[in-house]
Amino acid sequence: MMRQAGRYMAIYRKLAKKHPSFRERSETTDLIVEISLQPWEAFHPDGVIIFSDILTPLPAFGVPFDIEEVRGPVIQTPIRSEEGLKVLHPIDLDKLNFVGDSLKILRQEVDGKAAVLGFVGAPWTIATYIVEGGTTRTYTNIKSMCHTAPHALRALLSHITEAIAEYVVYQVKAGAHCVQIFDSWGGQLPPHMWELWSKPYINEIVGIVKKKCPDIPLVLYINGNGGLLEKMKGTGVDVIGLDWTVDMADGRRRLGDDISIQGNVDPAYLFSPLSALTDEIHRVVKCAGPRGHILNLGHGVLVGTPEDAVARFFDVARSFNFDSVEEKSKVVV
Numbered sequence: 001m002m003r004q005a006g007r008y009m010a011i012y013r014k015l016a017k018k019h020p021s022f023r024e025r026s027e028t029t030d031l032i033v034e035i036s037l038q039p040w041e042a043f044h045p046d047g048v049i050i051f052s053d054i055l056t057p058l059p060a061f062g063v064p065f066d067i068e069e070v071r072g073p074v075i076q077t078p079i080r081s082e083e084g085l086k087v088l089h090p091i092d093l094d095k096l097n098f099v100g101d102s103l104k105i106l107r108q109e110v111d112g113k114a115a116v117l118g119f120v121g122a123p124w125t126i127a128t129y130i131v132e133g134g135t136t137r138t139y140t141n142i143k144s145m146c147h148t149a150p151h152a153l154r155a156l157l158s159h160i161t162e163a164i165a166e167y168v169v170y171q172v173k174a175g176a177h178c179v180q181i182f183d184s185w186g187g188q189l190p191p192h193m194w195e196l197w198s199k200p201y202i203n204e205i206v207g208i209v210k211k212k213c214p215d216i217p218l219v220l221y222i223n224g225n226g227g228l229l230e231k232m233k234g235t236g237v238d239v240i241g242l243d244w245t246v247d248m249a250d251g252r253r254r255l256g257d258d259i260s261i262q263g264n265v266d267p268a269y270l271f272s273p274l275s276a277l278t279d280e281i282h283r284v285v286k287c288a289g290p291r292g293h294i295l296n297l298g299h300g301v302l303v304g305t306p307e308d309a310v311a312r313f314f315d316v317a318r319s320f321n322f323d324s325v326e327e328k329s330k331v332v333v
């Protein structure tokens with residue numbers, strides 16, 4: 001489940017009081033392992049996601065950041081010109097030992113009972129933070145850079161691409177069974193601009209990773225991807241994540257049966273009565289079809305989500321029987 005660990009869990013909030021810095025929590029091996037295992041111990045999902053952030057590798061290639069409680073991610077010196085690019089250097093994976101060490105320990109801890117999942121941000125999405133200086137609602141600086149400083153933006157995206165490709169391979173070598181690429185803000189681009197400014201860099205990462213680790217499944221997630229599904233398939237990833245604004249049956253029709261899909265229960269259903277949540281999980285699974293579907297939310301667990309709803313989500317998923325639910329829905333219809 002996306003954002004499987006974190007603020008919705010009381011046990012995480014308690015630990016965060018003791019270790020108030022997000023960077024400490026996400027850059028200390030013991031804490032990463034402890035937090036990653038919190039949801040696994042509570043709900044026994046099929047995947048254990050390393051507790052980290054898409055921004056975690058930034059300091060290892062020259063971009064310091066912090067996560068502030070109200071503002072979220074903050075990059076003190078945004079890069080918006082050729083001059084700004086001078087701070088960048090090749091990724092130093094030694095500075096990310098805590099990620100590799102945590103993945104290794106997680107593999108031992110779950111001992112084959114769950115998949116260990118790594119993740120990275122896509123170049124466009126990481127660049128939105130580096131150019132805007134943090135979270136944005138408008139993306140005006142980076143979108144205008146596409147026209148006012150295209151060479152600088154391309155150089156920044158290429159630099160991030162090289163770093164992230166190495167970082168994916170590093171996560172796989174350390175023990176990740178599967179890696180999800182978050183192009184969370186790719187859906188903020190008009191589709192023809194996504195093809196120009198995001199897709200080529202994802203393609204490059206997929207090409208490099210497939211050459212070095214051909215058996216590792218790659219998942220691509222974009223928030224608001226209804227206009228991009230077919231284009232996403234063209235990146236060569238193995239699984240496409242759908243957010244909840246795409247009808248699952250429509251998504252399956254558009255993507256075909258030769259690719260796996262992930263998603264796409266609206267995370268807000270976890271605030272609804274448990275019967276409504278159960279019906280929605282059944283509906284989504286039926287619409288996705290009998291094969292090639294990873295049941296998940298359409299985006300991360302929201303802050304404030306009741307933990308018993310998350311438990312219910314996993315229970316329903318585990319007890320699901322594709323054929324008997326079809327029978328039941330036939331009777332209801």
Ligand SMILES: O=C(O)CCc1c2[nH]c(c1CC(=O)O)Cc1[nH]c(c(CC(=O)O)c1CCC(=O)O)Cc1[nH]c(c(CC(=O)O)c1CCC(=O)O)Cc1[nH]c(c(CCC(=O)O)c1CC(=O)O)C2
Nearest residue numbers: 002003004005006007022049052053054072073135182184
């Ligand atoms: O999500 C927020 O609202 C908090 C701020 C924020 C963070 N990274 C960020 C954002 C969004 C933004 O403002 O741009 C930036 C960020 N981090 C991430 C994404 C990708 C995405 O969710 O679409 C994004 C971009 C988009 C987005 O947040 O929706 C990925 C991420 N961060 C994180 C995790 C791990 C996890 O939650 O288990 C994961 C994903 C792992 C997965 O689902 O496979 C961890 C994280 N990062 C962060 C926090 C909150 C700070 C804290 O615990 O003290 C937390 C913990 C939590 O969400 O409870 C900081």
